[in-house]
Amino acid sequence: MNIFTMVGIFRRILLLRTPLRHLRPHRTLSFAARLSPVDLNAICCSSGQFVASTRKLHVGTDGPKSPPAAGAPERLPFSRVTEEDLAFFRKILPGRTITDPDLVESSNVDWLKSMKDFFSPAGSSEVLLRPQKTEEVSQIIRYCNSRNLAVNPQGGNTGLVGGSVPVYDEIILSTSLMNNILSFDSISGILTCQAGCVLENLSLYLEERDYIMPLDLGAKGSCQIGGNVATNAGGLRLLRYGSLHGTVLGLEVVLADGQVLDCLASLRKDNTGYDLKQLFIGSEGTLGVITAVSILCPRKPKSVNVVFLGCETYEQLLKAFQLCRGMLGEILSAFEFLDSECMRLLNTHLKLPNPISDCPFYIVIETSGSDPKHDAEKLHNFLEEAMASSLVSDGTVATEESKIKALWSMRERVTEALTHDGFTYKYDISLPLEQIYQLVIDMRQHLGGRAKSVVGYGHVGDGNLHLNITSSTKDPALLAAIEPFVYEWTASCRGSISAEHGLGLKKRNYIYYSKPSQAVGLMGNIKAMLDPKGILNPYKTLPDDVK
Amino acid sequence: MNIFTMVGIFRRILLLRTPLRHLRPHRTLSFAARLSPVDLNAICCSSGQFVASTRKLHVGTDGPKSPPAAGAPERLPFSRVTEEDLAFFRKILPGRTITDPDLVESSNVDWLKSMKDFFSPAGSSEVLLRPQKTEEVSQIIRYCNSRNLAVNPQGGNTGLVGGSVPVYDEIILSTSLMNNILSFDSISGILTCQAGCVLENLSLYLEERDYIMPLDLGAKGSCQIGGNVATNAGGLRLLRYGSLHGTVLGLEVVLADGQVLDCLASLRKDNTGYDLKQLFIGSEGTLGVITAVSILCPRKPKSVNVVFLGCETYEQLLKAFQLCRGMLGEILSAFEFLDSECMRLLNTHLKLPNPISDCPFYIVIETSGSDPKHDAEKLHNFLEEAMASSLVSDGTVATEESKIKALWSMRERVTEALTHDGFTYKYDISLPLEQIYQLVIDMRQHLGGRAKSVVGYGHVGDGNLHLNITSSTKDPALLAAIEPFVYEWTASCRGSISAEHGLGLKKRNYIYYSKPSQAVGLMGNIKAMLDPKGILNPYKTLPDDVK
CATH class of the missing domain: 3.30.43.10 (Uridine Diphospho-n-acetylenolpyruvylglucosamine Reductase, domain 2)
Structure with a gap:
């Protein structure tokens, strides 16, 4: 506990819990969206009928078929x-x-x-x-x-x-092995590098030059910028610096026929024709192989603060977010949350003590600014107001790097704590902010005692919930209770069944819960145009019925 | 002059002008890039050979042909x-x-x-x-x-x-007539509206709700959000809030066959398949008709300041930009410039007096923040440092709305002043920041006495130069001296021949100066896939040889 600077002005305030909003009635789902994964598999793999009508056959020497x-x-x-x-x-x-x-x-x-x-x-x-x-x-x-x-x-x-x-x-x-930095312009902050540069290495390179990468992920020590772009990685700084669709300025991509597509401009503005590079951001390597990236980097902040707060209800957490956006304004760089179940897992499995008193919800707020005195004053004013309005009941502030890291680890190590809890079913959901936590509550109620833990955490400022459900061992009956419930619930709020993780192999057939079939058909046409033989990362992103 | 709050701490500092960097040698241009417009016309229209080999013929009843x-x-x-x-x-x-x-x-x-x-x-x-x-x-x-x-x-x-x-x-x-606001979420700041909403009306609607639009243009009183998105409009706030590729969250688009493509998500994060909406941002209505837009809006700043500064050299202007990014940091919302020729036109044609003493370059800096006291302090510190380092020689600050507008008009009314100067040849160029003003200098030297005025202004913070050249009347000989010189110069620095205006009809055949032929070919394939008959905004964006 002594690693945390406890701020004297905090006090616990007991708050009456207000009832959370009930689940809105589900909107009518399209035919595809209403199918369970089992149904989709039946259509896509077993009957073969739908598949045969749309899938392009690949020509070539084929060995014995693996059983599906x-x-x-x-x-x-x-x-x-x-x-x-x-x-x-x-x-x-x-x-x-x-x-x-x-x-x-x-x-x-x-x-x-x-x-x-x-x-x-x-x-x-x-x-x-x-x-x-x-x-x-x-x-x-x-x-x-x-x-x-x-x-x-x-x-x-x-x-x-x-x-x-x-x-x-x-x-x-x-x-x-494609890990060279190609250029860095210290006036504009534009970095151009090969796709295999590890995110953390780029961050270190930039920090020496008074800049930072516009994205930061828990996996930064291993993940590569090419993969980040190919999966449209989100992460901890998206709230402040926006998505890669905005910060990536140029790409070099090898297309399926081996041609090198040079869209590696390093200009902030370029309206000469269609913005082709956008197609490859988030396409998970299915449309081309990204070999180089040009990206706009923000200046390194001169002052970073982290606050860890406790809230009694999700409504109060949302109100604190609104207050925070108004009072911290341009220095707000992250607004993350975890629930009390996450805290229990951190305590139990990683022996991480709760830096504040027990609360149903915890918030991690980060500020990044150019003037330490101004930032501290803004933060102080916000905290005073948040307490005066009874939005938060306890909290602690960190300004030194080691303490900041310790507070961040309460949010970042939830994933690790989950792996110790048992077999984990992971969901990465985008929802309108008001609905985020209702999904966790409804899932708990829906599963009753079948799950070991049902926890919610994530990038609440971006509307992104990480819903995780554990059981002692792999449990097909539990999975059948979770899915398609979680996807139908998400679709009923026009949410996204993959906010930042992508679809890959595991989620490819659930795309219809978030995209109309017509959009998926158009994606298939783009795939067929760019990779007619389908050799690039097959079985990924697109559902089986359009490949 | 009395509308301006002159800041006492300013003083003129005579600075030795340092020689500007010489034009870098042109890189080897591709075959297409080396063609002059006349050559391109010869290929595309007169000989017909290249055209016939790639252009798709449209089927239908045709009247008598208009002469090209x-x-x-x-x-x-x-x-x-x-x-x-x-x-x-x-x-x-x-x-x-x-x-x-x-x-x-x-x-x-x-x-x-x-x-x-x-x-x-x-x-x-x-x-x-x-x-x-x-x-x-x-x-x-x-x-x-x-x-x-x-x-x-x-x-x-x-x-x-x-x-x-x-x-x-x-x-x-x-x-x-498609001018309804469909929804606004006051927690997330996400606005969804029909395409025909006028930008200024949306701004007024949002300001009442403590938000602003992430883009602002001189044409805001007439331009519509659908058109803004279709042309990927840049404008005055891009430096702060980024491009529409980052802020537009969803689009509804009517495709060429009449299908309505629903990508109108209002989520900050969604990684379910390819990001189709990106294709339509900046496609100038050639791939589909945008009918509704969902966009992420920033909070309305509580404090706005504008500074008008004078610089002796472009190098000093760039150094001021770097200093500004470091010291104003997160509150910097615009960094624009105009040269002394622009000032002469403002004085002569619009009778706008120079708010400071005469200088070769003028900068307009805008800050937008959440704390008036902090913002004023940051600005004061920056100005002190800029003067101490002899980066600026004179200046004035405005904090009240009417004075802010008056200072902004020095930048925004340059276009209007140009229309009074004569027939105007307009160029909207993206370049690496260091090269921006060298193009104006080289163009002046290249044209000698043939032009009436050669002026440079624009969004220097975004690397975007508006180069304008006037003559008393339309002058084909002058045009032939300007083009392809301006495009070749831009291509030699890997710049963009259209930073924010798009290609439309006028610039379509110059696309090869900024994009490799292979990328243009891929654009043509996308057009053919989405609009096989080519009925949507024909003759625009794509060059004649790929339509």
């Missing part, structure tokens, strides 16, 4: 890697064409190690390619396209939806 | 409007199908009235349709697509590149 597993797509008839193929790769990438199974293995397994739970056998690639240059990527992709060999582009392999690992035997194309 | 004029495309073989067509439109839009030539005329003419100078006869539409609902737009477009009738979607008609008016007899589809 639950939730898994059928292996598409891509060619299998031959000795001649390996000889070609070794010529292009001498010493960087990896076939030793021990070395390939870590690239076959996702960070959560959950793919084998999702379906078995997942991730059986035998080839890992490690190019250093765009031209090498271009030669590889051109060759794979001509040979009808499927490719799984891979960055830091920190994704949570099975988008970054091969489903079957796709060739793994790692960007890890 | 200089810079003008040939009329494509769209159908012509018949009495049966008018009867259909009148059934869908009773009283809102306008055919009276006097009423249609203003929609045939662009705001600058420059299209007739560009080529004659331009803008000869005989039908103006004024739908109120998305469903009406859908019915109209579906019908036009089936009849092969070309459509010119039109918002406030304030564009500067001929994108918003018909080239020949395209049916004008105005969004002016």
Whole structure:
């Protein structure tokens, strides 16, 4: 407890809990949206009827078919890697064409190690390619396209939806060795670098030059900027600096036929034709391989403060957010939350003590500004007002880096605490701010005693809830109780079933809960136009019925 | 002069002018980039060879061909409007199908009235349709697509590149009557409205609710949000709040076949599949008709200050920008500039007196923050430091609204002053910050005494120069001296030949100066996929060789 600077002005205020808003009636869902995952699988995999009518067949030599597993797509008839193929790769990438199974293995397994739970056998690639240059990527992709060999582009392999690992035997194309910074303009703050630069390394490089990256993630030590862009990563700074659709200024992309698309402008403004780079932001490597990125970086703040507050109700938490936006204004850089169940898991599994007294809800507020005195004054005024209005009941402030890190860890280590609690079902939901916590309450009620823990936390300032449900072991009956309930609930509020994690393999068939079938059809047309053989990251992002 | 609050601490400092950087050698341009407009016309229109190999022919009844004029495309073989067509439109839009030539005329003419100078006869539409609902737009477009009738979607008609008016007899589809606000969430600041809402009306609506629009333009009294999004409008607040690619959260778009694409999410985060709405931002109505917009709005600042400063050199101006970014940090909301030639035109034609002493360069800095005391202190510290470092030689500050407006008018009324100076050749260029003013210097030197005035102003904080050249009358010899010089110069710095105005009709064939041919080819594929008959805003955005 002594690592925290307790602010004397705080006092606990007992507040009457007001009843939370009841779930709004579900809007009428489209046919596809009303299907459960089981139904979708029935349509997409078992009956084969719908699939056969729309799926393009791939031409090439095909080995024996793997049996389709639950939730898994059928292996598409891509060619299998031959000795001649390996000889070609070794010529292009001498010493960087990896076939030793021990070395390939870590690239076959996702960070959560959950793919084998999702379906078995997942991730059986035998080839890992490690190019250093765009031209090498271009030669590889051109060759794979001509040979009808499927490719799984891979960055830091920190994704949570099975988008970054091969489903079957796709060739793994790692960007890890493409890690050069190409240029940095210290006047405009525009950084241009290869796709494989690790986010934390870029942050360190920039901090020495008085700038920061516009995004920050828990996975920053491993994730790569190319992967961040390919998955449209959100993270902790989105509230302040916006999404990558706004901050990414240029991309270099290798297309499915091996052509290098040069949209690597480093200009803030460019209205010459359609903004093609946008197509690749968030496309999870299914439309092209991002090889270089140009991104606008904000100046490094001169002062950072973090506050950890307790609230009695979610309504008060929302009111505190509104007050905060008004009073902290331009220095607000994060507004995150966790519930008391998260705190219980942090206490139990990680032995992290609660820095304040027990409350139903906790808020983490971060400010980043250019004047320490002004920032402290704004924060002080906000805290006084929040207490006077009885919006918060307890709290603590940190201004030193070690204390800031300690407070942030209460929010960032919830994921880790969950892994100790049991088998975790993870949901990454966008909702209108008022509805965010109602989903957690309704899910608890819906599941009754079937789950071990049902917890809610996330980027409340961005309308992004991380809903996590644990059980002692993998529990298909529990899963059947969670899904499609969680997706139908989200669709009823016009929310998104994937706020920032993407769809990857695991969520691909649930896209209809958040997008009309017509939009999904158009996505399929774009995929067919850019990657007619479907070699780039197959089985990902798009649902089985449009691939 | 008495409208300005002169700040006592200012003093003029005579500074030695340092020589400006010389023009960097031009990089090797691609074949297309090296063509002059005349060459492009020769290829695209006269020889027909290149055109014939790539242009898709449109099917339909065609009247007599209009002769191609200089810079003008040939009329494509769209159908012509018949009495049966008018009867259909009148059934869908009773009283809102306008055919009276006097009423249609203003929609045939662009705001600058420059299209007739560009080529004659331009803008000869005989039908103006004024739908109120998305469903009406859908019915109209579906019908036009089936009849092969070309459509010119039109918002406030304030564009500067001929994108918003018909080239020949395209049916004008105005969004002016689609002006309802659909929803506003006062917690998240997310506004959803029809495309025809006038920007200023939205601003007024939001200001009453303590929010502002994330964009602001000189044309705000007429321009519409749908048109803003379709042209990816930049404007005065981009430096602070970023581009529309980041702030637009959702769009509803009527596609060329009449389908309504519902991407009208009002969520900050949504990673379910490809971000389709991005395709339509900046596509100038060539891929679909935007009918509704959802946009993230910032809180209304509690304190706004404007400073008008004088600098002796462009290098000092840039250093002032860097200092400003560091010391004003999060409250900086605009950093604009004009040169002494602009000031001369403001004095001469609009009788606007210079609020400070004469300088080669003038800066307009705006701050927007949440605490008037803090903002004033930051500004004061910055000004002291800027003077101590001899970066600025004179200046004045405004904090009251009327004075702020007066200072802003020095920047905003340059366009108006130019119209009084003579026939104006306008260029909207993005460049790396260091190169911005070198283009103005080189252009002056290049033109010698041929031009009346060569002036530079713009959004220097965003790297956006407005280069304007006047002559007493329209002067083809002067134009031939300006172009392709200005485009080649821009291409040599990897700049953009259209930072924020778009390409429209006037700049479409210069796209290759800023985009590789492969990217332009991909744009053409996207157009062909979404609008196979090419009925939506034909002759715009894409160059003649890919239409």
